[in-house]
Amino acid sequence: MTRLQQLPVSLQRSLDQRSALKVIAGLMNFDAASVERVARAAGRGGADLIDVACDPALVRLAIEASGGVPVCVSSVEPEQFPAAVEAGALMVEIGNYDAFYPEGRIFDEAEVLELTRRTRQLLPNVVLSVTVPHVLPMDEQEQLAIDLVAAGADLIQTEGGTSAKPFSAGHLGLIEKAAPTLAAAHSISRAVDVPVLCASGLSAVTLPMAIAAGAAGVGVGSAVNRLQDELAMLAVVRGLRDALGSAVATRV
Numbered sequence: 598m599t600r601l602q603q604l605p606v607s608l609q610r611s612l613d614q615r616s617a618l619k620v621i622a623g624l625m626n627f628d629a630a631s632v633e634r635v636a637r638a639a640g641r642g643g644a645d646l647i648d649v650a651c652d653p654a655l656v657r658l659a660i661e662a663s664g665g666v667p668v669c670v671s672s673v674e675p676e677q678f679p680a681a682v683e684a685g686a687l688m689v690e691i692g693n694y695d696a697f698y699p700e701g702r703i704f705d706e707a708e709v710l711e712l713t714r715r716t717r718q719l720l721p722n723v724v725l726s727v728t729v730p731h732v733l734p735m736d737e738q739e740q741l742a743i744d745l746v747a748a749g750a751d752l753i754q755t756e757g758g759t760s761a762k763p764f765s766a767g768h769l770g771l772i773e774k775a776a777p778t779l780a781a782a783h784s785i786s787r788a789v790d791v792p793v794l795c796a797s798g799l800s801a802v803t804l805p806m807a808i809a810a811g812a813a814g815v816g817v818g819s820a821v822n823r824l825q826d827e828l829a830m831l832a833v834v835r836g837l838r839d840a841l842g843s844a845v846a847t848r849v
Contacts, residue, residue: 600724600751601792604687608667611645612792616841617814619646619794620834622659623822624671625696626650629658634827636662642834646688648816651677653684660685669726673697673704675716682723691716692728692754693818695797704730706741710748717749724751726794729785731757731777738781739788746789753789754816755781756797768802775803779810786811801833801840808841815841 601609611617620639622632632655639647640663647663649655651672659668669688670681678689691712694704713727727750729738742753757777765773775798782795795807796816807815817837824830 600722603722604724605667608645612813615808615813617645617792617794618643618834618838618841619648619669619796619814619816620644620821620837621648621671621693621796621816621818622650622655623696623818624650624693626822627652627655629655631822633658633662634830635822636660636666638821638827638830638834640664640666642831643838644834645814648690648818651681651689653680656681656684656686673712675712675719678716678720678723682720688724688726689716689720690726690728690754692726693756693797694728694730695756698732703732706733706737706744709741710744713745713748713750725749726752726754728754728756728796729781731755731781731797735780735784739784742785742789746791750791752792752794752813753785754794754796755785755812757781771800771802772806774798775800775806779803779806782807782812783810786813801836804837804840805843 622635627650636647636659647659647666648669649659651670656668667687669690670686671690727745729742755778778797786793792813794814794816795812799817804815821830821833
């Protein structure tokens with residue numbers, strides 16, 4: 598049995614069908630009320646996975662508020678993962694790095710690989726997703742993804758939306774914002790034989806493009822977690838779910 602086969606059957610199916618939807622509460626979001634709203638909207642809106650900050654209390658809160666949607670925790674400190682797994686997290690993720698770029702912190706290949714190896718040593722049997730830094734040239738992103746899989750990564754995630762600078766309004770601007778992570782998903786999905794999650798800067802407009810680019814699923818954060826109204830969050834999650842459903846139907 599592979600580590601991915603330990604995941605709930607519904608999540609495995611979504612990855613196999615390339616329709617997985619991960620809603621991201623935020624790596625630095627330790628606000629319990631905010632995480633609860635995001636988790637509740639994710640559960641009611643049909644998300645397959647919720648990504649929260651690496652805190653055991655938030656893991657338990659997200660599981661309860663979402664009605665049992667699988668939880669992934671994100672961190673760049675592997676030693677934080679075991680306690681979150683004990684609290685119920687089914688997946689751990691090295692990333693997202695977007696929160697660190699404004700501080701001037703850049704993650705290079707060597708550091709990401711070292712974080713991956715440390716995590717795998719700490720948690721040899723837990724599903725591990727690793728984000729590839731978008732600041733690397735595309736050929737280096739591809740090679741790093743290959744090296745990460747060799748080091749024990751079960752999924753690879755792309756990024757790039759926070760650094761994209763769209764010049765246009767409307768749908769064209771949304772496509773411009775998603776371009777870096779879409780390009781990475783296209784290249785990396787052809788370089789590795791594990792599922793690739795396309796994340797950062799995506800919207801309902803660009804989710805189908807991520808799937809067409811080769812992603813097995815998508816991760817969406819700010820489009821949901823920046824909202825204050827839970828009904829608005831729920832509407833966005835349902836819209837994302839519908840967009841993914843349309844992408845799958847079109848592909849079939």
